[in-house]
Amino acid sequence: MRRLFGASGRTVTVALDQAMPRGVAPRLADIAPTYASIAAAGPDAITMFKGLAAAVFAHNTAPVPFIMKVSAFSADFHLTREAVVGTVDEALRLGADAVAVGISAGSSHQVEGFSELAAVTTRAAEVGMPVVCHAYPSGELWTEDKKGSTEAVLYAARAAAEIGVDVVKTWYTGSTAEFAKVVEGVPAIVVAAGGAKADNPLDVLRQAASVVEAGGYGVTAGRNVWGAVDPGKMVTALRAVVHDGERPETAAKLLD
Numbered sequence: 001m002r003r004l005f006g007a008s009g010r011t012v013t014v015a016l017d018q019a020m021p022r023g024v025a026p027r028l029a030d031i032a033p034t035y036a037s038i039a040a041a042g043p044d045a046i047t048m049f050k051g052l053a054a055a056v057f058a059h060n061t062a063p064v065p066f067i068m069k070v071s072a073f074s075a076d077f078h079l080t081r082e083a084v085v086g087t088v089d090e091a092l093r094l095g096a097d098a099v100a101v102g103i104s105a106g107s108s109h110q111v112e113g114f115s116e117l118a119a120v121t122t123r124a125a126e127v128g129m130p131v132v133c134h135a136y137p138s139g140e141l142w143t144e145d146k147k148g149s150t151e152a153v154l155y156a157a158r159a160a161a162e163i164g165v166d167v168v169k170t171w172y173t174g175s176t177a178e179f180a181k182v183v184e185g186v187p188a189i190v191v192a193a194g195g196a197k198a199d200n201p202l203d204v205l206r207q208a209a210s211v212v213e214a215g216g217y218g219v220t221a222g223r224n225v226w227g228a229v230d231p232g233k234m235v236t237a238l239r240a241v242v243h244d245g246e247r248p249e250t251a252a253k254l255l256d
């Protein structure tokens, strides 16, 4: 856990796990320069599937703390059912520092999803491997008024914590006050996803500052890092906000 959370006790983790769920964006297709830019800026960890990790880390086993994603959804084909694509024991053998599992709360596949997560937390506890859960209320069973609400996000995040994960990564709920309700109701370390690509990079930094102000432990950001004009500079700016408490407007100057 100490490897994933810097000296400040917070994390700027970069998620490079999105080709399978969301399609092979050009920055992910041409992964070598994207990875090099991100890694050089020193994120606290990178979340990836094992095959990509094997490719980008090459023969250097641990240049950056590595969170191995062991489940995957595929938005265009199935948003609410995760494929199991790895195990805790594999992650151990590959030198991963943690495993990550996704759950889709409020879906007709919730029972299987929770059971699969529980199998991971049980094995991970036996071998001392931290578990990160990407816990989203992305199921189809939510009524229209509940979809995307703080109540739904809190439910997904709370379920993950109760299944015994160490870190819950979930959706930012729009304001410091609303995200604080999620943090307060979840007995685990809570971090926020970056979310859909923002038009203005300053908004990414403002969101990170709000997460920390709400009591969150940082961010696990994907599209707003690897999709940034300069991914490495975005990692540096996020680190300034999350670890050093820099104002977003000041940190944004690091993007120039």
Ligand SMILES: O=C(CO)COP(=O)(O)O
Binding pocket: 015, 017, 018, 047, 134, 169, 193, 194, 195, 196, 220, 221, 222, 223, 224
């Ligand atoms: O961890 C993530 C995806 O698995 C976060 O991705 P986004 O920041 O793009 O939402």
